[in-house]
Amino acid sequence: MANLSLRDATKTFNDDGDEIVAVDNLNLEIEDGEFLVLVGPSGCGKSTTLRMVAGLETPTGGSINIDGEPIHRQTPQERDIAMVFQSYALYPHMTVYENMAFGLEESSDLPDDEIEERVHTAAEMLGITDLLDRKPGELSGGQQQRVALGRAIVRDPKVFLLDEPLANLDAKLRAEMRTELQQLQEDLGTTTIYVTHDQTEAMTMSDRIAILDGGTLQQVGTPMQCYHEPANVFVAGFIGEPSMNFFDVTLEDGVLVGDGFEYPLSEEALASVEGTTELVLGIRPENVEIGDDLSGPKEFSGVIDVIEPHGNENAVHLRFTEAATDETFTSTVDGMRHLTGGQSVGVSFPEDAIHLFDGTTGEALRNRIVEEVEQVQEIGTK
C-alpha cells in the first residue's frame, strides 16, 4: 500500500559523446492502489521510466518517492517493489515453487513455513498449484506468465511494475489475461505501473493512462479523458483503434478549407480557435457519418475506396471526390450495412464530434462536446 511519485525524473544516456534524452522531466503521481498504464510507441521512454522506479536505471535528475520517501538512491534490493519482465525472466534451473520462493527468501526474514504458505496462497490465486514442482522449461507461455506474476504477488510489495507482461502471449490468451490481471490487481489493491505499447491494453485495463512520446509526458488521464479530450494530436492519434482521421486545414473567413472540402465553423467553435489559422481537423472514424444524399453545408461527397469487414462493424476507407491527393480517411459503420467499393456517398462530420488542433504545436484547441464526455467519464472512473 503506497503512493508513488516521480518529480522531474530525467534519464539521459551517453552515446559516444552524444547525449540521448530517454526521459525528460517526467512528473507523475500514482495514488495508493491505482492501476496506471504507461503507454507510448517504442523508444518513448516508458520502459526506462519503469526501470528507474525499479532501480535498474539511475535517474540523472529529479526524484522518485514512495510515500514521500525518496527511493531513487536506493538499490533495487532496498526498494519494496516487484517487477514482471516481458521475457518473464524465470530462473530456468529452479522449480516453479523455488522461483516464487526466491524473492521472499532473499528479501525477507520470513521462516520457511510462512514462505511456503504464501507461495501456496499465491499459486492458488493464479491456479498454478499443480505446476509448483515443474521447471519453467516444461511450461507453456501462458503458464510461465502466471508464474512470473506469482513471483511478484508472493512478495506483497508496495508497488508492482509490469513491463509488457502480455506481449509474448497469443491474441486470445492476451485478452483473457487482461481481464484476469485487472481483477487480480483490484483484489490485491497494490499500486501498479503497467508498461505497454498497446493502446487497447491501456484503454481496457487502466485507472489512468500516462501517454509518453519522445521521453516527454503528453497526457495523464482516465481512458475516457484521453479518448475524448486528447491534449494534442499525438494523443488523439495514438489512442483509439482505428485511429482518428486528421485533415490539414486553413481557416478562411470562418470556414475550414482542406483538400477537397470546406467546413464552415459555428461561432462557438470559431471562438475556441481564435487567432490560429493553420489547423488540424480531427474526427474519430465512428463519428464520420455516411449517408446516401448530400444535404447541408457540413456534408461532402466522397468515394468508397476499400472496405474492411470486422463482422460487427466495417471500417470504410473513403476519399473526397474533389480531393487533389489520394489520401483516404476512415469511417466505421454498422457491419450489416451494405456498401461497396467505388460507391459514391455523402459524408458528414457532425460539429460536436470534431477536434481542432493547432497546426504547428499540435495542441488541442477544441475537443468534442463536453457534456457528453463528463457522462462517460463517470462510467470510466467507476
Place this chain on the structure above:
Amino acid sequence: MARSEDTVAGSPPVSASTTSEDWRDRLHRFSKSDFVRSFPYWFIPFSIMGLGVYGGIGWNTLISLTDYEGFRERPDFTSPDLEMYAQALQDPAVIVTTKNTFILMIVFTTVTMLLGLFLAILLDREIRFKEKIQTIYLLPMALSFVVTAQFWLWMYNVNNGLVNVLLGVFGLGPYNWIGNPDLVLGSVIFALIWQFSGYAMVVFLAGLQSLPDDQFEAARVDGASTFKTYWRVIIPQLKSSSVSAAVILLIFALKAFTFLYSMFGQYRVPQATDILATLMVREAFQLQNWAYSAAIATILLVMSLAIIAPYLHYQHKQGSL
C-alpha cells in the same frame, strides 16, 4: 467399396515371379541409397581412424595379457592371463602414481575452474579493455607444454628464479620449488593452472554471456545481493559450461606426461610428481616391460572412460548427442 490400391497391407501372397522382381527391385534401390553411394567417402577415413585408434587400443590390451618384455623374443599370445594387472595392483609404484594422478587431477581441475569462473565473472561485469584482457588470459593456452614447462623451470629456479626473487622482497625463501619433494607437485600444479585457467575462463565467459541481462535484473529486484545472485541464480545455470570445462581439464591432467617430461627432461621425474602416465612411459621405453606398461595404459584408458562416460550421459540426457 475399397479400391485395389487401398488394400496393400492385407493383400494375399503374390506369385514367385513377383517376389524375385521385388528382390531385384530392392537391390536396385539399395545400390542407389545414400548409404552405398556415400560409401567410398566415409569408409576410408572411418577405417583409417578405426584401425589407428581402436586397433591400437585392441593391440595394447592384447599385449597387456602376455608377458612380453625386452627385445629378444616376439610376444607369446598362447596363454593370455591377467597377471600384469594383478602385479600392477600390488605395485607400490602404481599406487603412489595413482595417488599423485588423482591429486593432480582434482586440485588442478578444481582450482583452474574456480579461477576461470572468477575471472570470467569479473570480465563479464564489463571491465574495460575487455578484448585485450581476454587475449591476455587465453595466451598461455596457445603456448605448447614444452614452452610452459621451460618457462616455469626458470621461474622456479632456486637461486635466481622470479618466484624466489619476488618472495625475497617479503623476506621469504628462497624455496627449492623443484628440488623439495613436498613442494614439487604443488609447483607443477600451479604451472598447469597458469596455463589452463584462461581456457576455463573463456568457456565460462561464453556461458555467462549467453545468459540474458534480465536474469541478473530479476534477481536484483527479488532482493538478492550480488553474491547471492551469482551463487543461486547465475552459477547454477553454468552447468553445461562447467561440465565441458571439467572434462577437458581432467583429460589434460591425465596426459600431463608431456609437461612433466619437458620440465624434467627425462623419464624419471621426481617421485612426488610421478603420475600414471610417466610411470607407463618409463616402464615401456626405459625398462622395456612392454606387457606391464600396456596394462598400466589400459588402466589409464579405463580412468579416462570413467571421466568421459558421465559427460556423454549428461549430453545424451540434454538431447545434444
